[in-house]
Amino acid sequence: MHGTSPADRPHRDTLFVANTRPAAPGGVPLLLWMIGVGGVVAVVLATMNPAWMLLLLPVWAFLKAKASKDMHLGEILLGWALGAGRSAHRTLWGGSTAAPLPTNPRRFGILR
Numbered sequence: 052m053h054g055t056s057p058a059d060r061p062h063r064d065t066l067f068v069a070n071t072r073p074a075a076p077g078g079v080p081l082l083l084w085m086i087g088v089g090g091v092v093a094v095v096l097a098t099m100n101p102a103w104m105l106l107l108l109p110v111w112a113f114l115k116a117k118a119s120k121d122m123h124l125g126e127i128l129l130g131w132a133l134g135a136g137r138s139a140h141r142t143l144w145g146g147s148t149a150a151p152l153p154t155n156p157r158r159f160g161i162l163r
Contacts, residue, residue: 072122079114080123083117084114086125086128087114091104091106
C-alpha cells in the first residue's frame with residue numbers, strides 16, 4: 052500500500068494537539084458538561100424529585116452529539132451569555148451593549 056508506513060506520515064506532536072482541545076471527559080467538553088449538569092440539578096432542586104437525575108443520560112448524549120461537531124461550543128455559549136445574553140438594552144439599541152444608562156436621557160427624566 053502506498054503512503055501507509057510510519058515514515059510516510061507527517062509527524063504529529065501529541066502535546067500540541069492536546070493543548071488545542073478542551074478537557075472532555077466522556078467526549079463532552081467540561082464547560083459544556085457543567086452547563087448541562089447545572090440545568091438538570093436546577094430541575095431536580097425545583098421539583099424536589101431525584102428521579103429527574105435520569106435526565107442526565109439524554110443530556111449527555113445530546114451534548115456529545117453537539118460537541119462532535121464543535122468542541123468549543125461551551126465557550127461560544129459562555130461568550131454569548133456574558134455578552135449579548137445579558138444585555139438589558141437589546142431592544143433599545145438593536146444589539147448588545149454594556150452601557151448602563153438609558154439610550155435617551157431626556158425621555159427618562161435624567162436630563163432636563
